[in-house]
Amino acid sequence: MVPERSAGVSKYLLDKFLFTIDRDPALVERYRGEPRATVEWWEAEEANRILSCIADERSTWLAFDDVEREALATHDHVRLFELGAHPFLTLTLFIAMFERDHGPLEYQLAYGAALQHLSMPYPDIAT
Amino acid sequence: MAEIVAVIASTHHPFYYRASTAVGEDRPPFADEWVPKIEAFRETLTRARPDVLVMVGSDHFHQLWLDNMPQFLVGKAPFYDANWYNEEREFGLPRMTLAGQEDLSAHVLRGGLDMGFDLAFSNELRIDHSITCPIITLRPEADLPIVPIYTNIFAPPLPRPERFVALGKAIRELVESWPSDQRVAIIGTGHLSLELGGPRQFGEHGPDPEFDRRAVEWIANGDIDGCCREVTLDSLHLPGNATHGFMDFMLMMGVAGEGAKAHHVDSLDLFHTMEAYFTWYPNGAPV
Numbered sequence: 001m002v003p004e005r006s007a008g009v010s011k012y013l014l015d016k017f018l019f020t021i022d023r024d025p026a027l028v029e030r031y032r033g034e035p036r037a038t039v040e041w042w043e044a045e046e047a048n049r050i051l052s053c054i055a056d057e058r059s060t061w062l063a064f065d066d067v068e069r070e071a072l073a074t075h076d077h078v079r080l081f082e083l084g085a086h087p088f089l090t091l092t093l094f095i096a097m098f099e100r101d102h103g104p105l106e107y108q109l110a111y112g113a114a115l116q117h118l119s120m121p122y123p124d125i126a127t
Numbered sequence: 128m129a130e131i132v133a134v135i136a137s138t139h140h141p142f143y144y145r146a147s148t149a150v151g152e153d154r155p156p157f158a159d160e161w162v163p164k165i166e167a168f169r170e171t172l173t174r175a176r177p178d179v180l181v182m183v184g185s186d187h188f189h190q191l192w193l194d195n196m197p198q199f200l201v202g203k204a205p206f207y208d209a210n211w212y213n214e215e216r217e218f219g220l221p222r223m224t225l226a227g228q229e230d231l232s233a234h235v236l237r238g239g240l241d242m243g244f245d246l247a248f249s250n251e252l253r254i255d256h257s258i259t260c261p262i263i264t265l266r267p268e269a270d271l272p273i274v275p276i277y278t279n280i281f282a283p284p285l286p287r288p289e290r291f292v293a294l295g296k297a298i299r300e301l302v303e304s305w306p307s308d309q310r311v312a313i314i315g316t317g318h319l320s321l322e323l324g325g326p327r328q329f330g331e332h333g334p335d336p337e338f339d340r341r342a343v344e345w346i347a348n349g350d351i352d353g354c355c356r357e358v359t360l361d362s363l364h365l366p367g368n369a370t371h372g373f374m375d376f377m378l379m380m381g382v383a384g385e386g387a388k389a390h391h392v393d394s395l396d397l398f399h400t401m402e403a404y405f406t407w408y409p410n411g412a413p414v
Protein backbone atom coordinates (compact mmCIF):
# COMPACT_ATOMS: atom_id res chain seq x y z
CA MET A 1 0.00 0.00 0.00
CA VAL A 2 1.34 3.40 -0.95
CA PRO A 3 -0.58 6.13 0.85
CA GLU A 4 -1.40 9.25 -1.10
CA ARG A 5 1.24 11.90 -0.72
CA SER A 6 0.24 14.91 1.32
CA ALA A 7 0.76 18.50 0.22
CA GLY A 8 3.06 19.02 3.20
CA VAL A 9 5.47 16.38 1.99
CA SER A 10 5.56 17.99 -1.42
CA LYS A 11 6.48 21.37 0.03
CA TYR A 12 9.13 19.67 2.10
CA LEU A 13 10.87 18.38 -1.01
CA LEU A 14 10.81 21.80 -2.67
CA ASP A 15 12.40 23.22 0.46
CA LYS A 16 14.93 20.39 0.58
CA PHE A 17 16.02 21.18 -2.97
CA LEU A 18 16.41 24.90 -2.23
CA PHE A 19 18.22 24.18 1.06
CA THR A 20 20.73 21.69 -0.34
CA ILE A 21 21.53 23.77 -3.42
CA ASP A 22 21.87 27.04 -1.49
CA ARG A 23 24.50 25.72 0.91
CA ASP A 24 26.84 24.40 -1.80
CA PRO A 25 28.73 26.96 -3.93
CA ALA A 26 29.21 24.53 -6.83
CA LEU A 27 25.53 23.58 -6.89
CA VAL A 28 24.47 27.23 -6.83
CA GLU A 29 26.44 27.79 -10.04
CA ARG A 30 25.23 24.56 -11.59
CA TYR A 31 21.59 25.39 -10.89
CA ARG A 32 22.05 28.92 -12.23
CA GLY A 33 23.56 27.67 -15.50
CA GLU A 34 21.65 24.44 -16.10
CA PRO A 35 18.44 24.53 -14.09
CA ARG A 36 16.53 21.71 -15.75
CA ALA A 37 19.45 19.29 -15.79
CA THR A 38 20.29 20.14 -12.18
CA VAL A 39 16.73 19.48 -11.04
CA GLU A 40 16.63 16.16 -12.90
CA TRP A 41 19.98 15.07 -11.46
CA TRP A 42 18.99 16.18 -7.97
CA GLU A 43 15.64 14.38 -8.03
CA ALA A 44 17.28 11.17 -9.23
CA GLU A 45 20.31 11.18 -6.95
CA GLU A 46 19.73 13.47 -3.99
CA ALA A 47 16.03 13.86 -3.25
CA ASN A 48 15.86 10.74 -1.11
CA ARG A 49 19.13 11.20 0.74
CA ILE A 50 18.55 11.73 4.46
CA LEU A 51 21.06 14.42 5.24
CA SER A 52 22.39 12.95 8.47
CA CYS A 53 22.54 9.35 7.20
CA ILE A 54 24.84 7.30 4.98
CA ALA A 55 23.80 6.91 1.33
CA ASP A 56 22.53 3.35 1.77
CA GLU A 57 20.04 4.46 4.40
CA ARG A 58 17.99 6.62 2.10
CA SER A 59 14.29 7.23 1.76
CA THR A 60 12.32 5.49 -0.96
CA TRP A 61 9.35 7.73 -1.65
CA LEU A 62 10.23 11.37 -2.29
CA ALA A 63 9.53 12.85 -5.73
CA PHE A 64 8.37 16.15 -7.25
CA ASP A 65 5.08 16.44 -9.03
CA ASP A 66 5.11 17.94 -12.53
CA VAL A 67 4.20 21.46 -11.41
CA GLU A 68 6.94 21.56 -8.78
CA ARG A 69 9.57 20.14 -11.12
CA GLU A 70 8.69 22.69 -13.80
CA ALA A 71 8.77 25.61 -11.34
CA LEU A 72 12.27 24.64 -10.24
CA ALA A 73 13.45 23.87 -13.79
CA THR A 74 12.36 27.33 -15.01
CA HIS A 75 13.64 29.33 -11.99
CA ASP A 76 10.04 30.44 -11.43
CA HIS A 77 10.20 32.06 -7.99
CA VAL A 78 6.62 33.31 -8.29
CA ARG A 79 5.30 29.79 -8.80
CA LEU A 80 7.48 28.52 -5.94
CA PHE A 81 5.93 31.13 -3.64
CA GLU A 82 2.45 30.11 -4.77
CA LEU A 83 3.28 26.47 -4.08
CA GLY A 84 4.25 27.29 -0.49
CA ALA A 85 8.01 26.87 -0.76
CA HIS A 86 9.72 28.60 2.17
CA PRO A 87 10.20 32.23 1.00
CA PHE A 88 13.48 32.66 2.88
CA LEU A 89 15.06 29.70 1.11
CA THR A 90 13.87 30.79 -2.32
CA LEU A 91 14.95 34.41 -1.81
CA THR A 92 18.39 33.55 -0.47
CA LEU A 93 19.21 31.17 -3.29
CA PHE A 94 17.82 33.41 -6.03
CA ILE A 95 19.76 36.41 -4.74
CA ALA A 96 22.88 34.25 -4.88
CA MET A 97 22.17 33.33 -8.50
CA PHE A 98 20.85 36.56 -9.98
CA GLU A 99 21.76 39.62 -7.91
CA ARG A 100 25.11 39.76 -9.73
CA ASP A 101 23.35 40.60 -13.01
CA HIS A 102 21.70 43.74 -11.59
CA GLY A 103 22.37 47.05 -9.87
CA PRO A 104 22.04 47.51 -6.09
CA LEU A 105 18.68 46.17 -4.82
CA GLU A 106 17.37 46.08 -8.39
CA TYR A 107 16.92 42.31 -8.37
CA GLN A 108 15.30 42.23 -4.92
CA LEU A 109 12.77 44.92 -5.91
CA ALA A 110 11.91 43.18 -9.18
CA TYR A 111 11.53 39.91 -7.30
CA GLY A 112 8.97 41.53 -4.98
CA ALA A 113 7.22 43.32 -7.83
CA ALA A 114 6.66 40.00 -9.61
CA LEU A 115 4.65 38.89 -6.56
CA GLN A 116 2.42 41.98 -6.37
CA HIS A 117 -0.68 40.06 -7.50
CA LEU A 118 -0.62 38.08 -4.25
CA SER A 119 -2.62 39.22 -1.26
CA MET A 120 -2.98 38.03 2.30
CA PRO A 121 -3.16 35.32 3.38
CA TYR A 122 -0.11 34.09 1.52
CA PRO A 123 0.14 30.40 0.65
CA ASP A 124 0.77 28.23 3.69
CA ILE A 125 4.44 27.29 4.10
CA ALA A 126 3.90 24.65 6.79
CA THR A 127 5.44 21.33 5.88
CA MET B 128 24.37 33.09 42.76
CA ALA B 129 25.01 34.62 39.36
CA GLU B 130 23.92 38.19 38.76
CA ILE B 131 22.05 39.34 35.66
CA VAL B 132 23.80 42.60 34.89
CA ALA B 133 21.99 43.43 31.64
CA VAL B 134 19.08 42.24 29.54
CA ILE B 135 19.33 43.27 25.91
CA ALA B 136 16.89 42.89 23.04
CA SER B 137 17.79 43.87 19.50
CA THR B 138 17.05 43.36 15.88
CA HIS B 139 19.82 41.45 14.08
CA HIS B 140 20.58 43.08 10.79
CA PRO B 141 23.09 41.13 8.70
CA PHE B 142 23.89 44.23 6.62
CA TYR B 143 25.44 46.09 9.58
CA TYR B 144 28.87 44.47 9.38
CA ARG B 145 29.41 45.34 5.74
CA ALA B 146 27.74 48.78 6.02
CA SER B 147 29.84 49.80 9.01
CA THR B 148 33.16 48.63 7.58
CA ALA B 149 32.67 49.87 4.02
CA VAL B 150 34.48 53.02 2.90
CA GLY B 151 34.29 55.38 -0.06
CA GLU B 152 31.79 54.56 -2.76
CA ASP B 153 30.89 51.25 -1.12
CA ARG B 154 29.68 52.93 2.07
CA PRO B 155 25.88 53.14 2.07
CA PRO B 156 24.30 56.52 2.90
CA PHE B 157 22.64 55.23 6.08
CA ALA B 158 25.89 53.94 7.65
CA ASP B 159 26.88 57.24 9.26
CA GLU B 160 23.59 57.44 11.16
CA TRP B 161 23.63 53.75 12.04
CA VAL B 162 27.14 53.39 13.47
CA PRO B 163 26.78 55.93 16.35
CA LYS B 164 23.51 54.28 17.39
CA ILE B 165 25.21 50.91 17.54
CA GLU B 166 28.16 52.35 19.45
CA ALA B 167 25.83 53.89 22.04
CA PHE B 168 23.99 50.56 22.30
CA ARG B 169 27.31 48.72 22.70
CA GLU B 170 28.22 51.00 25.57
CA THR B 171 25.12 49.82 27.49
CA LEU B 172 26.58 46.32 27.54
CA THR B 173 30.17 47.41 28.16
CA ARG B 174 29.09 49.41 31.23
CA ALA B 175 27.49 46.29 32.73
CA ARG B 176 30.88 44.47 32.72
CA PRO B 177 29.52 41.01 31.87
CA ASP B 178 31.53 37.79 32.21
CA VAL B 179 29.13 35.53 30.29
CA LEU B 180 26.58 36.11 27.52
CA VAL B 181 23.39 34.08 27.12
CA MET B 182 22.52 34.56 23.46
CA VAL B 183 18.97 33.93 22.21
CA GLY B 184 18.52 33.66 18.45
CA SER B 185 17.10 31.51 15.69
CA ASP B 186 18.87 29.30 13.19
CA HIS B 187 17.92 30.30 9.64
CA PHE B 188 17.94 26.79 8.12
CA HIS B 189 21.66 26.39 8.61
CA GLN B 190 22.27 23.48 10.98
CA LEU B 191 18.66 22.89 11.99
CA TRP B 192 16.56 21.40 9.23
CA LEU B 193 13.08 20.09 8.60
CA ASP B 194 14.04 16.42 9.05
CA ASN B 195 14.71 17.05 12.75
CA MET B 196 13.45 20.44 13.88
CA PRO B 197 13.60 21.44 17.55
CA GLN B 198 11.35 24.20 18.92
CA PHE B 199 13.81 25.37 21.59
CA LEU B 200 17.43 24.25 21.69
CA VAL B 201 20.30 25.01 24.06
CA GLY B 202 23.90 24.72 22.93
CA LYS B 203 26.22 22.87 25.31
CA ALA B 204 29.68 22.87 23.85
CA PRO B 205 33.13 24.23 24.71
CA PHE B 206 33.25 26.18 21.44
CA TYR B 207 30.91 27.42 18.74
CA ASP B 208 32.14 28.06 15.25
CA ALA B 209 30.07 30.64 13.51
CA ASN B 210 28.63 31.90 10.26
CA TRP B 211 27.91 30.00 7.10
CA TYR B 212 28.89 30.12 3.45
CA ASN B 213 25.61 31.72 2.38
CA GLU B 214 26.06 34.44 5.05
CA GLU B 215 29.59 35.15 3.84
CA ARG B 216 28.25 35.23 0.28
CA GLU B 217 25.27 37.52 0.86
CA PHE B 218 26.33 39.65 3.84
CA GLY B 219 30.13 39.42 3.91
CA LEU B 220 30.04 38.08 7.48
CA PRO B 221 33.37 36.82 8.85
CA ARG B 222 33.93 33.36 10.24
CA MET B 223 34.25 33.36 14.03
CA THR B 224 34.81 30.98 16.93
CA LEU B 225 33.25 31.74 20.30
CA ALA B 226 33.94 29.99 23.58
CA GLY B 227 31.07 28.24 25.35
CA GLN B 228 30.08 28.37 29.04
CA GLU B 229 29.19 24.69 29.45
CA ASP B 230 28.42 24.84 33.15
CA LEU B 231 25.68 27.43 32.59
CA SER B 232 24.42 25.47 29.56
CA ALA B 233 24.09 22.36 31.73
CA HIS B 234 22.30 24.36 34.44
CA VAL B 235 19.83 25.86 31.95
CA LEU B 236 19.15 22.46 30.39
CA ARG B 237 18.62 20.58 33.66
CA GLY B 238 16.60 23.36 35.23
CA GLY B 239 14.61 24.07 32.09
CA LEU B 240 13.60 20.43 31.76
CA ASP B 241 12.57 20.37 35.40
CA MET B 242 10.45 23.51 34.85
CA GLY B 243 8.50 21.85 32.03
CA PHE B 244 10.39 23.03 28.94
CA ASP B 245 11.44 20.00 26.92
CA LEU B 246 14.59 21.65 25.64
CA ALA B 247 16.60 20.06 22.86
CA PHE B 248 20.37 20.33 23.08
CA SER B 249 23.37 20.33 20.80
CA ASN B 250 26.96 19.39 21.62
CA GLU B 251 28.24 20.62 18.27
CA LEU B 252 26.53 23.74 17.06
CA ARG B 253 27.64 26.11 14.35
CA ILE B 254 25.84 29.35 15.05
CA ASP B 255 24.54 31.84 12.52
CA HIS B 256 23.98 35.57 12.16
CA SER B 257 21.10 35.68 14.64
CA ILE B 258 23.80 35.30 17.30
CA THR B 259 26.87 36.70 15.56
CA CYS B 260 25.18 39.97 14.54
CA PRO B 261 24.71 41.00 18.18
CA ILE B 262 28.25 39.85 18.94
CA ILE B 263 29.47 42.13 16.14
CA THR B 264 27.35 45.06 17.28
CA LEU B 265 27.60 44.66 21.07
CA ARG B 266 30.85 42.83 21.76
CA PRO B 267 32.99 42.88 18.63
CA GLU B 268 35.98 41.54 20.60
CA ALA B 269 33.99 38.27 20.77
CA ASP B 270 35.94 37.50 23.95
CA LEU B 271 33.21 36.28 26.33
CA PRO B 272 31.90 32.72 26.67
CA ILE B 273 28.33 32.22 25.51
CA VAL B 274 25.32 29.98 26.00
CA PRO B 275 23.38 29.94 22.72
CA ILE B 276 19.64 29.32 22.86
CA TYR B 277 17.82 28.81 19.59
CA THR B 278 14.08 29.24 19.08
CA ASN B 279 11.97 28.17 16.13
CA ILE B 280 10.39 31.27 14.61
CA PHE B 281 10.96 29.97 11.12
CA ALA B 282 9.46 26.57 10.35
CA PRO B 283 5.81 26.10 11.26
CA PRO B 284 4.24 24.73 13.36
CA LEU B 285 5.73 27.22 15.82
CA PRO B 286 5.24 27.52 19.58
CA ARG B 287 2.76 30.22 20.52
CA PRO B 288 3.91 33.73 21.59
CA GLU B 289 2.98 33.10 25.23
CA ARG B 290 5.39 30.17 25.26
CA PHE B 291 8.23 32.46 24.22
CA VAL B 292 7.36 34.83 27.07
CA ALA B 293 7.22 31.91 29.52
CA LEU B 294 10.59 30.60 28.37
CA GLY B 295 12.06 34.07 28.82
CA LYS B 296 10.80 34.20 32.40
CA ALA B 297 12.25 30.73 33.00
CA ILE B 298 15.65 31.69 31.53
CA ARG B 299 15.82 34.60 33.94
CA GLU B 300 15.06 32.34 36.92
CA LEU B 301 17.55 29.78 35.72
CA VAL B 302 20.39 32.26 35.32
CA GLU B 303 19.61 33.81 38.71
CA SER B 304 19.78 30.36 40.31
CA TRP B 305 23.12 29.44 38.70
CA PRO B 306 25.55 28.81 41.55
CA SER B 307 28.32 31.08 40.33
CA ASP B 308 29.68 34.53 41.00
CA GLN B 309 29.70 35.36 37.29
CA ARG B 310 28.07 38.47 35.84
CA VAL B 311 25.66 37.43 33.10
CA ALA B 312 24.08 39.44 30.31
CA ILE B 313 21.11 37.92 28.49
CA ILE B 314 20.91 39.08 24.88
CA GLY B 315 18.23 38.13 22.40
CA THR B 316 17.56 39.19 18.83
CA GLY B 317 14.54 39.08 16.59
CA HIS B 318 12.66 41.28 14.16
CA LEU B 319 9.98 43.90 14.04
CA SER B 320 7.76 43.74 10.93
CA LEU B 321 9.67 42.02 8.16
CA GLU B 322 8.92 40.56 4.75
CA LEU B 323 11.34 38.21 3.02
CA GLY B 324 10.66 36.70 -0.36
CA GLY B 325 7.19 38.26 -0.64
CA PRO B 326 5.59 41.22 -2.43
CA ARG B 327 6.31 43.71 0.39
CA GLN B 328 10.03 43.03 0.69
CA PHE B 329 12.75 45.69 0.56
CA GLY B 330 10.40 48.68 0.74
CA GLU B 331 11.38 52.16 1.87
CA HIS B 332 10.45 51.23 5.45
CA GLY B 333 9.55 48.03 7.22
CA PRO B 334 6.38 46.50 5.75
CA ASP B 335 4.21 47.71 8.66
CA PRO B 336 5.45 50.91 10.37
CA GLU B 337 2.37 51.02 12.61
CA PHE B 338 3.12 47.54 13.96
CA ASP B 339 6.73 48.63 14.52
CA ARG B 340 5.64 51.73 16.45
CA ARG B 341 3.41 49.68 18.74
CA ALA B 342 6.01 46.94 19.13
CA VAL B 343 8.64 49.44 20.29
CA GLU B 344 6.14 50.76 22.87
CA TRP B 345 5.32 47.26 24.15
CA ILE B 346 8.98 46.39 24.53
CA ALA B 347 10.16 49.73 25.95
CA ASN B 348 7.40 49.66 28.60
CA GLY B 349 7.58 45.94 29.35
CA ASP B 350 3.90 45.71 28.37
CA ILE B 351 3.72 41.93 28.15
CA ASP B 352 -0.03 41.82 28.77
CA GLY B 353 -0.79 44.38 26.08
CA CYS B 354 1.48 42.65 23.63
CA CYS B 355 0.04 39.19 24.31
CA ARG B 356 -3.50 40.52 23.89
CA GLU B 357 -2.67 41.70 20.37
CA VAL B 358 -0.14 39.18 19.09
CA THR B 359 -1.00 35.66 17.98
CA LEU B 360 0.56 33.20 15.56
CA ASP B 361 -2.11 34.25 13.04
CA SER B 362 -1.81 38.00 13.60
CA LEU B 363 1.95 37.94 13.01
CA HIS B 364 1.40 37.07 9.34
CA LEU B 365 -0.19 40.47 8.74
CA PRO B 366 2.77 42.83 9.38
CA GLY B 367 5.03 40.80 7.08
CA ASN B 368 5.72 37.16 6.32
CA ALA B 369 8.88 36.97 8.47
CA THR B 370 7.44 38.83 11.47
CA HIS B 371 7.25 35.71 13.63
CA GLY B 372 10.80 36.65 14.58
CA PHE B 373 9.11 39.21 16.84
CA MET B 374 8.47 36.32 19.24
CA ASP B 375 12.14 36.46 20.21
CA PHE B 376 11.51 40.04 21.36
CA MET B 377 8.57 38.67 23.37
CA LEU B 378 10.91 36.10 24.92
CA MET B 379 13.22 38.95 25.94
CA MET B 380 10.27 40.86 27.43
CA GLY B 381 9.74 37.75 29.55
CA VAL B 382 13.37 37.92 30.66
CA ALA B 383 13.08 41.63 31.50
CA GLY B 384 9.80 41.13 33.38
CA GLU B 385 6.25 42.50 33.31
CA GLY B 386 6.21 46.28 33.49
CA ALA B 387 10.00 46.58 33.25
CA LYS B 388 10.80 49.80 31.44
CA ALA B 389 13.94 49.65 29.33
CA HIS B 390 16.81 51.91 30.39
CA HIS B 391 17.96 52.36 26.81
CA VAL B 392 15.57 52.56 23.85
CA ASP B 393 16.60 53.44 20.33
CA SER B 394 15.49 52.67 16.80
CA LEU B 395 16.47 53.41 13.23
CA ASP B 396 14.08 53.46 10.32
CA LEU B 397 16.02 51.72 7.58
CA PHE B 398 14.74 50.66 4.22
CA HIS B 399 13.44 47.09 4.38
CA THR B 400 13.01 46.88 8.17
CA MET B 401 13.16 49.01 11.31
CA GLU B 402 16.07 48.51 13.66
CA ALA B 403 15.33 48.60 17.42
CA TYR B 404 17.58 48.41 20.47
CA PHE B 405 16.67 47.95 24.14
CA THR B 406 18.68 47.50 27.33
CA TRP B 407 17.39 46.81 30.84
CA TYR B 408 19.46 46.78 34.02
CA PRO B 409 17.60 44.49 36.46
CA ASN B 410 19.63 45.77 39.43
CA GLY B 411 19.76 49.38 38.38
CA ALA B 412 21.95 51.14 35.88
CA PRO B 413 25.67 50.74 36.49
CA VAL B 414 27.43 53.86 37.69
